[in-house]
Amino acid sequence: MDPSSSTKRPPLPPGPPADPLIGHLRVMPSDKHERVFHEWSKTYGDVIHLKVLGRDIIVLNSTQAATDLLEKRSGLYSDRPNLTVYVAMGWDPNLAFLPYGPRFRKHRKLLQSHFSENRQSKFQPIQLQNASLLAQGLMENTKGYQHLVSRYTTAIVIRIAYGHQILTDDDMFVQTAHDCGYTLNNGGPPGGTAVDFFPILMHLPSWFPGTYYATFARNWRWAVDKLYNQPYEYVKKQRAEGMAQPSFLLDQLEAMSGQTLTDEEIGDIKGSSGIIFGAGAETTWISLETFLLAMLRYPEVQKKGQEEIDRVIGPDRLPTFDDFDSLPYVECVTQEILRWHPALPIGLPHRSTEDDIYRGMFIPKGSIIFANTMGMALDENVYVEPTKFNPDRFFPKSQGGNGEPPLGAAFGFGRRICPGRHLAVGSIWIAVATIFATINITKVKDEAGNDIIPELEYETGLTSRPKHFPCSTAPRSDKAARLVANECDALFERR
Numbered sequence: 001m002d003p004s005s006s007t008k009r010p011p012l013p014p015g016p017p018a019d020p021l022i023g024h025l026r027v028m029p030s031d032k033h034e035r036v037f038h039e040w041s042k043t044y045g046d047v048i049h050l051k052v053l054g055r056d057i058i059v060l061n062s063t064q065a066a067t068d069l070l071e072k073r074s075g076l077y078s079d080r081p082n083l084t085v086y087v088a089m090g091w092d093p094n095l096a097f098l099p100y101g102p103r104f105r106k107h108r109k110l111l112q113s114h115f116s117e118n119r120q121s122k123f124q125p126i127q128l129q130n131a132s133l134l135a136q137g138l139m140e141n142t143k144g145y146q147h148l149v150s151r152y153t154t155a156i157v158i159r160i161a162y163g164h165q166i167l168t169d170d171d172m173f174v175q176t177a178h179d180c181g182y183t184l185n186n187g188g189p190p191g192g193t194a195v196d197f198f199p200i201l202m203h204l205p206s207w208f209p210g211t212y213y214a215t216f217a218r219n220w221r222w223a224v225d226k227l228y229n230q231p232y233e234y235v236k237k238q239r240a241e242g243m244a245q246p247s248f249l250l251d252q253l254e255a256m257s258g259q260t261l262t263d264e265e266i267g268d269i270k271g272s273s274g275i276i277f278g279a280g281a282e283t284t285w286i287s288l289e290t291f292l293l294a295m296l297r298y299p300e301v302q303k304k305g306q307e308e309i310d311r312v313i314g315p316d317r318l319p320t321f322d323d324f325d326s327l328p329y330v331e332c333v334t335q336e337i338l339r340w341h342p343a344l345p346i347g348l349p350h351r352s353t354e355d356d357i358y359r360g361m362f363i364p365k366g367s368i369i370f371a372n373t374m375g376m377a378l379d380e381n382v383y384v385e386p387t388k389f390n391p392d393r394f395f396p397k398s399q400g401g402n403g404e405p406p407l408g409a410a411f412g413f414g415r416r417i418c419p420g421r422h423l424a425v426g427s428i429w430i431a432v433a434t435i436f437a438t439i440n441i442t443k444v445k446d447e448a449g450n451d452i453i454p455e456l457e458y459e460t461g462l463t464s465r466p467k468h469f470p471c472s473t474a475p476r477s478d479k480a481a482r483l484v485a486n487e488c489d490a491l492f493e494r495r
């Protein structure tokens, strides 16, 4: 059957009632899309259709539907829609925003091979050292957890992408990372702002209704430009002076050595290394803030994690990646962080490139496809008490758990699945293991001496970060403080 023929076409997937002409414009959520879509799925099912001003939108609310389409039929579902706000900020010449095609394949191959599972041992010494620096900062507890966690995740990706180790807070790349993180956290839901539906708003003055994100994009473009240019110039200079350390960007420059680079080739080098920083720092940072938030609300999880570390590692050394198989609870905590509040709650939208039929429903060519990661995390058919932070859910039933699967959706689907996922899991895992080994995370008290229980409040953007919450951290013991100090001293001496 020819699905493009309207006479024989099966029905579109169900969705809420629409208005003539403007379709679902009035009911489209302006905030927390993932929660609204999840609620709608209880009425309309796991595949929902919306139409906004002639644009078809398909929301996939179950892992099953997302796997069936985005993975099993990835040849049809691997394009990206034009994300107007993020493109206007200058994010586009990189893998995450590239449409499916030859340039996408070029960037994808480079990043996928650099971050493949079997290359992770190259990055582990970097993650290990920076985990000790993070623990040292949390022990001193003067800078605030946000600053320390962002420095940890930024330091790892900067070292890998550009060969530069961040050791001080006034490092030039730290502010660049903060500014870029701000654009991702506050640029509105990807593909879901008024500017995405009316791109003309990009050209209207900022007093015009609906132009908020257009103005935001214009005002913050410099931050993304800086992300692309500053490190590129830095590595080029280091290389010219014979000082460059091994890095992703250096590999690209070496591979093109002796050639006159076209603007597109320079753009490829800047974009493919910039996205390591852009996609890798903010996401992992959010995951670790979510971890701290969870430990404040679920102190019994911290206690159990510390007990596992004490039993397996003891007090005389810090955890390393060699301990991975012996620390299953730390692994479950890592997976629960990724599930409980995914850093990209609605993923990055895909776009379909052909008409398709799924379970008897018509999916038009050119549809914007949202895989609702948060909806999948909250799916009660898969997770018991899904809003609870419960790492034990992943243990097999024979070991007292629920035998539930990790949320693979946290890293997306098919040909666009996150190429940095192995690095991300390693960075989260070693930070959690090191913190359990060395730090007590406790609630701050209010003036009356009562514990402040932090709210679960998150920003809305492409990424979604917890709003600031009070959190206290201190060394678990003098011995733990000495172990961490020794590791950090060794790191500074090696410089």
Ligand code: HEM
Residues within 6 Å of the ligand: 095, 096, 097, 108, 111, 115, 275, 276, 277, 279, 280, 281, 283, 284, 287, 342, 343, 344, 347, 348, 349, 350, 409, 410, 411, 412, 413, 414, 415, 416, 417, 418, 419, 420, 421, 423, 424, 425
């Ligand atoms: C906890 C940390 C992370 C999370 C939750 C995360 C999640 C995601 C998600 C949901 C996507 C969209 C996948 C899709 O379209 O189906 C994505 C794409 C991407 N991620 Fe990550 N990511 C993380 C860390 C990283 C790191 C460390 C890197 C860099 C090494 C990275 C690089 C990328 C890139 C380049 C893409 C675009 C892939 C493409 O469009 O083909 N991510 N990530």
